[in-house]
Structure formats: structure tokens, C-alpha cells
Amino acid sequence: MRKLRIGIIGAGGIAQSRHIPAFLKFSDNATITAVCDLNEETAKRAADQFGIQKSFTNYKDLFRETDAVVICTPNKFHSEITVAALEAGQHVLCEKPMAMSSQECEEMAEARDRSGKVLAIAYHYRFMKEAQAAKKLILANEIGQPFVARARAMRRRKVPGWGVFTNKELQGGGSLIDYGCHLLDLSLWLMGNPKETEVIGSAYNTLSKMPDQINQWGSFEHKTFNVDDHVTAYIKFANGASLLFETSWSANIESDEESVSLSGEYGGIDLFPFRMNQSKHGMLLNTQPEWLPGEDDYALAQTQNFINTCLGREEFMVKAEEALQTTRIIDAIYKSSETGEREQF
Incomplete structure (x- = not known):
């Protein structure tokens, strides 16, 4: 079975300390194919450090290389990027909180419903x-x-x-x-x-x-x-x-x-x-x-759950409607x- 292609959007601290290392441990089922950050130097540095083949400054360019994305940007951009990713046919794991407001959360859930893709929120506790x-x-x-x-x-x-x-x-x-x-x-x-x-x-x-x-x-x-x-x-x-x-x-x-x-x-x-x-x-x-x-490592448990959900093996533990609440x-x-x-x- 083809591996799930993962893109990381926002290459700062949470991406480098938690999400990228976690996905690298599940290389049998997923591979990180691209990373994106508005700061070109940050994107390239993360790509070089973790052996990721491609880096971008525009998240829409990243979609050509991926099946699923992890959104690690400031909260202000969660909704915008999530909706765009879902409409581009991507599965999404979005860092908490779901968005800046419940209205933005509702827009994300509606985009999920239209796309039929996975929308997971990273409430890792x-x-x-x-x-x-x-x-x-x-x-x-x-x-x-x-x-x-x-x-x-x-x-x-x-x-x-x-x-x-x-x-x-x-x-x-x-x-x-x-x-x-x-x-x-x-x-x-x-x-x-x-x-x-x-x-x-x-x-x-x-x-x-x-x-x-x-x-x-x-x-x-x-x-x-x-x-x-x-x-x-x-x-x-x-x-x-x-x-x-x-x-x-x-x-x-x-x-x-x-x-x-x-x-x-x-x-x-x-x-x-x-x-x-x-x-x-x-x-x-x-x-x-x-x-x-x-x-013991709850970041690994969350990552495995997301991969398995995208592959149709299980449901993600944090439903969008619950994160919206x-x-x-x-x-x-x-x-x-x-x-x-x-x-x-």
C-alpha cells in the first residue's frame, strides 16, 4: 500500500519538537514529503534537519506533494489553511485550539463535510x-x-x-x-x-x-x-x-x-x-x-491515530464537533x- 504523504505547514517549535519527530517514527505507513513556512529560511532549515525533500513558503504549493497536512501555524491561520487544505483534497491534523472563534470552527467542519476528508484537532491530552x-x-x-x-x-x-x-x-x-x-x-x-x-x-x-x-x-x-x-x-x-x-x-x-x-x-x-x-x-x-x-509518548499515540484514520483503519479520537465545543x-x-x-x- 502506498505510504501516506505528509506535509507540515508552519515549521516552528511545535513542528520540530513534536510533530515531525513523531511522524518519522511511523515510516512504514507515512512519509513527510514537504514542509512549508512563510519564513523561507525556517522552512529550509527544518527540511535539511529532518531530511525532508521539499520546502515551500506558500502552503498551496505544498498540496501537490501531499495527501495530508499538519497545521502548526499561529491560531489566526488555522481556519483559513484548514479550509483550503480540505478543499484541495487533503486530510488535516490541526494544532489546538481548533480556531480563533467558534464561527471559524464551524467553517472548518463544513469544509470537512464537503470534502469527505479527515479533520483532526491536536488535543493531545x-x-x-x-x-x-x-x-x-x-x-x-x-x-x-x-x-x-x-x-x-x-x-x-x-x-x-x-x-x-x-x-x-x-x-x-x-x-x-x-x-x-x-x-x-x-x-x-x-x-x-x-x-x-x-x-x-x-x-x-x-x-x-x-x-x-x-x-x-x-x-x-x-x-x-x-x-x-x-x-x-x-x-x-x-x-x-x-x-x-x-x-x-x-x-x-x-x-x-x-x-x-x-x-x-x-x-x-x-x-x-x-x-x-x-x-x-x-x-x-x-x-x-x-x-x-x-x-508513554502521547504525541506518538496521536500521530498513529491520525495516520490510521487517514488510512481508514480507525476514527480519530478528537472529533471536530467536540473541539468546536x-x-x-x-x-x-x-x-x-x-x-x-x-x-x-
């Missing part, structure tokens, strides 16, 4: 072994229907000072749209993606605007910092469930924290580290697994923060 184990136990009804979720994606003084992470025009936001979206998406997926009905949120950029502050991840201009560095939200769903959410690049906490916790009718599950908590047989039971199945809630959090009112659906 779902591929972690802990996430897979939690989903398996929830589907087996071990904790019953989850009715409360708590998610925290917290970094201590780690604003990414490189690239375009603090550029609101190119990214659409800061800690929420870049980092917190992973834990938000994961929580929604574990809850079964119930329909949201109400969102109240607050977005702050107070900490990073203060002068003479320590930042562990490079320097940035605090005077012009205009994206969120700390966000809180409370989300209600049509099935009565609720989600308490917090994320930060700049928190004054003891250490970084990533946590997702779900409470169900019969028990609860904590991730990172993984534990199931139950009250049964007259006992309070806390169960920690000795071993979890799955791939994550963006829709992100939109609502930002809007609620701006207006001071709760957003209702």
Missing part, C-alpha cells in the same frame, strides 16, 4: 494513559454519570516568552486559549461532552503587567502585555453537571499543577496522578493502578469576562 484509563472506567460505569468536574492548568511564572504566544492578534488570547484549553477539552470529553447551558468567566492579565517580575520561560514586554495570564470559569450543562475551571501562566503558587477530578454517582476519579475513589461494601476505597496500558466555551469565557455577565446558550 486525551491520548495520555491516565486520560485513556479514566475514559475506560467511566464508560464501564465504574463511577456512574460524572456530575462535577474540576480542572486546573496552572504554571508558576511561566509565560512563554518566545514565538507569538503573547500576540493577541495572532493567537486570540493567552493562558486560556494556549494552555488551559487542553484541560478544558479533556474534562469535557471525560464528562461525555454534555451540552453547555451557562458560562461565567473572568480573565486577568494583572500579574504579567507588573514590572520586575521573575519569568521562568524567557523575557517579554510587560508594558504591552495584553493577553490573559490567569482565567477562572464556572460552566453548567444541560444534564445538570458543572465544571469548575482555572488556568494560569503566572500563578503565585508553590509549584506547577495539572489536575482533573471528576465526581460521579458511585465514585470519583483523579488524574495526574491517577486514582479512583469509591464508597462501597462498607468501605472507602482509593484504587491506584499498578500499570496503565498505552503509549471547547472553542465555543472559550469564546463564552472571554465574553463573560468582558461584559461581566453570564453567557447563556
Whole structure:
């Protein structure tokens, strides 16, 4: 069977550190045939470093060499390039978040429907072994229907000072749209993606605007910092469930924290580290697994799932409609923060 020809659009850090190395490990089924970046030097350097035959500065030129593309550009260009790629007959793996707005996400999904091609969104936290184990136990009804979720994606003084992470025009936001979206998406997926009905949120950029502050991840201009560095939200769903959410690049906490916790009718599950908590047989039971199945490198698991989906062997784990919901809630959090009112659906 002919190998799937892969093109990389956007040859910066995430492409070189995650996606290109991951696809190179599946050379039996896929080969990277081209790379593209607006910066010609960046494209050529990535091609030379990884032995990729062709490099381009116009992504449309790349389509002649590929069957599927991975979009690693700033968020502003996700929708435009995805729609163009799908209309050119390409399968697409688009970096998270799906797009800058839910409207753009809908345009991407419509292009997928017209093309009949795969549209996958790279919410890679779902591929972690802990996430897979939690989903398996929830589907087996071990904790019953989850009715409360708590998610925290917290970094201590780690604003990414490189690239375009603090550029609101190119990214659409800061800690929420870049980092917190992973834990938000994961929580929604574990809850079964119930329909949201109400969102109240607050977005702050107070900490990073203060002068003479320590930042562990490079320097940035605090005077012009205009994206969120700390966000809180409370989300209600049509099935009565609720989600308490917090994320930060700049928190004054003891250490970084990533946590997702779900409470169900019969028990609860904590991730990172993984534990199931139950009250049964007259006992309070806390169960920690000795071993979890799955791939330690979740980037590899995501890449293999995408390749197999394009080859018709399985379905991609992150459906576009689910990623659209994550963006829709992100939109609502930002809007609620701006207006001071709760957003209702």
C-alpha cells in the first residue's frame, strides 16, 4: 500500500519538537514529503534537519506533494489553511485550539463535510494513559454519570516568552486559549461532552503587567502585555453537571499543577496522578493502578491515530464537533469576562 504523504505547514517549535519527530517514527505507513513556512529560511532549515525533500513558503504549493497536512501555524491561520487544505483534497491534523472563534470552527467542519476528508484537532491530552484509563472506567460505569468536574492548568511564572504566544492578534488570547484549553477539552470529553447551558468567566492579565517580575520561560514586554495570564470559569450543562475551571501562566503558587477530578454517582476519579475513589461494601476505597496500558509518548499515540484514520483503519479520537465545543466555551469565557455577565446558550 502506498505510504501516506505528509506535509507540515508552519515549521516552528511545535513542528520540530513534536510533530515531525513523531511522524518519522511511523515510516512504514507515512512519509513527510514537504514542509512549508512563510519564513523561507525556517522552512529550509527544518527540511535539511529532518531530511525532508521539499520546502515551500506558500502552503498551496505544498498540496501537490501531499495527501495530508499538519497545521502548526499561529491560531489566526488555522481556519483559513484548514479550509483550503480540505478543499484541495487533503486530510488535516490541526494544532489546538481548533480556531480563533467558534464561527471559524464551524467553517472548518463544513469544509470537512464537503470534502469527505479527515479533520483532526491536536488535543493531545486525551491520548495520555491516565486520560485513556479514566475514559475506560467511566464508560464501564465504574463511577456512574460524572456530575462535577474540576480542572486546573496552572504554571508558576511561566509565560512563554518566545514565538507569538503573547500576540493577541495572532493567537486570540493567552493562558486560556494556549494552555488551559487542553484541560478544558479533556474534562469535557471525560464528562461525555454534555451540552453547555451557562458560562461565567473572568480573565486577568494583572500579574504579567507588573514590572520586575521573575519569568521562568524567557523575557517579554510587560508594558504591552495584553493577553490573559490567569482565567477562572464556572460552566453548567444541560444534564445538570458543572465544571469548575482555572488556568494560569503566572500563578503565585508553590509549584506547577495539572489536575482533573471528576465526581460521579458511585465514585470519583483523579488524574495526574491517577486514582479512583469509591464508597462501597462498607468501605472507602482509593484504587491506584499498578500499570496503565498505552503509549508513554502521547504525541506518538496521536500521530498513529491520525495516520490510521487517514488510512481508514480507525476514527480519530478528537472529533471536530467536540473541539468546536471547547472553542465555543472559550469564546463564552472571554465574553463573560468582558461584559461581566453570564453567557447563556
